[in-house]
Amino acid sequence: MSNLELRVLGQDAEAAACCSPMVREPLDGEAALELAKMFKALADPIRLRLLSLIASHEGGEACVCDLTGPFDVSQPTISHHLKVLREAGLVGCERRGTWVYYWVLPAALARLSSLLQAPAGASAGAAG
Amino acid sequence: MSNLELRVLGQDAEAAACCSPMVREPLDGEAALELAKMFKALADPIRLRLLSLIASHEGGEACVCDLTGPFDVSQPTISHHLKVLREAGLVGCERRGTWVYYWVLPAALARLSSLLQAPAGASAGAAG
DNA sequence: TCTCTGTATCGACAGACATCGATACAAGAC
DNA sequence: GTCTTGTATCGATGTCTGTCGATACAGAGA
Numbered sequence: 001m002s003n004l005e006l007r008v009l010g011q012d013a014e015a016a017a018c019c020s021p022m023v024r025e026p027l028d029g030e031a032a033l034e035l036a037k038m039f040k041a042l043a044d045p046i047r048l049r050l051l052s053l054i055a056s057h058e059g060g061e062a063c064v065c066d067l068t069g070p071f072d073v074s075q076p077t078i079s080h081h082l083k084v085l086r087e088a089g090l091v092g093c094e095r096r097g098t099w100v101y102y103w104v105l106p107a108a109l110a111r112l113s114s115l116l117q118a119p120a121g122a123s124a125g126a127a128g
Numbered sequence: 129m130s131n132l133e134l135r136v137l138g139q140d141a142e143a144a145a146c147c148s149p150m151v152r153e154p155l156d157g158e159a160a161l162e163l164a165k166m167f168k169a170l171a172d173p174i175r176l177r178l179l180s181l182i183a184s185h186e187g188g189e190a191c192v193c194d195l196t197g198p199f200d201v202s203q204p205t206i207s208h209h210l211k212v213l214r215e216a217g218l219v220g221c222e223r224r225g226t227w228v229y230y231w232v233l234p235a236a237l238a239r240l241s242s243l244l245q246a247p248a249g250a251s252a253g254a255a256g
Numbered sequence: 257t258c259t260c261t262g263t264a265t266c267g268a269c270a271g272a273c274a275t276c277g278a279t280a281c282a283a284g285a286c
Numbered sequence: 287g288t289c290t291t292g293t294a295t296c297g298a299t300g301t302c303t304g305t306c307g308a309t310a311c312a313g314a315g316a
Contacts, residue, residue: 023232025199032173032180040171041148042276045160048150048167052160055151055246064293070154077275079294084273096226098283098292104151106246113244116237118183172304176295205305209266226262238301240275 001104038112042087046071047081054091054102061103138148147211166240172200175209182230189231196252 027035042048049096053070054062068078082102090109093102155163162236170176181188196206210230213219217256221230 007237023181023234023237025180025184026314027177027180028176029173032176036171036173036176039167039176042173043164043168044272046159048159048160048164049155052150052155054152056153073274074276075293076277080274083294095282095293101291104246106151109244109246111150111239112297114243117245118234118237174304196263201304202306203263204265204307208304211264223263223312228263 022115023118034107035112035115038088038090038108039077041084041090044081044084047085048080051079051085051090051104055104060099063099065099065100067102077097129170150243163240163243166216166218166236169212169218170240172212174201174206178206178209179213179218183232186192190228190238191227191229193227195230227229 006111042051049070050067054060054068057066062072064078064082067082082093085102086093088108089105091102091104093100095101113115157232168180177198178195181195183193186217192206192210195210196203199206210219210221213230216235219230219232221228223229
């Protein structure tokens with residue numbers, strides 16, 4: 001159905017989705033550094049809304065021209081935020097003719113999501 | 129059993145875990161602002177490791193004295209990071225005698241985790 | 257009381273970041 | 287070729303953040 005599926009080739013989303021939440025064993029410094037970069041990209045309200053806007057756009061992708069309107073900041077600022085999301089590996093992009101299109105990389109979100117997921121037992125009931 | 133379960137009373141972890149990932153519909157500005165604060169708390173390698181260290185500690189909680197050792201930064205810096213995690217609603221704490229204990233609030237992590245979770249169709253699955 | 261230990265707060269400082277206007281670059285229309 | 291439009295980059299600036307040493311606060315014990 002979606003053309004989204006084209007984008008996730010080569011990403012092992014399933015592998016990432018299955019394992020080692022951070023509540024299970026301590027993160028080592030290197031992993032923490034890399035993950036912090038991704039969370040840092042999410043740590044801005046405009047970037048969160050951009051990501052959400054892109055992901056929920058029809059077809060799973062959005063033109064930059066669709067993304068500058070909803071915000072009260074300048075075009076260079078939006079472009080900067082898109083670059084941050086790109087460099088964090090959260091979105092991909094491609095120029096098609098005049099326009100540039102962005103889409104979310106689901107594997108990256110899935111990885112963060114699974115990291116934060118508490119193991120079934122621990123989540124609410126905890127320690128038992 | 130656990131002393132952790134005492135801490136999750138009043139938090140609707142299950143309710144948070146069920147709904148509205150950001151890839152489904154655009155986040156409004158207010159929600160984005162609040163979520164960005166939580167992600168900002170995660171956007172530092174030391175804080176990620178602290179959180180992971182606390183969560184994976186036996187009993188689900190850790191004394192500050194267990195948390196200062198593993199890092200190359202000063203005690204005030206660790207205290208600062210713990211405060212950031214606290215104010216973001218990611219951990220709770222309590223003084224017991226001389227020591228202060230910290231534990232993770234699973235509902236907060238679950239909320240972020242579910243937010244990032246792509247809907248079944250789109251997520252990774254898409255690749256298949 | 258005083259002392260000792262564990263933790264938090266304060267004040268200062270350097271580096272990182274969000275934002276802007278100006279400008280460069282890319283592609284289509286003419 | 288030139289013009290126009292869409293997007294990215296540059297350079298500057300104000301604000302936020304991570305870090306430290308110094309110090310204050312809390313509780314236990316003598």
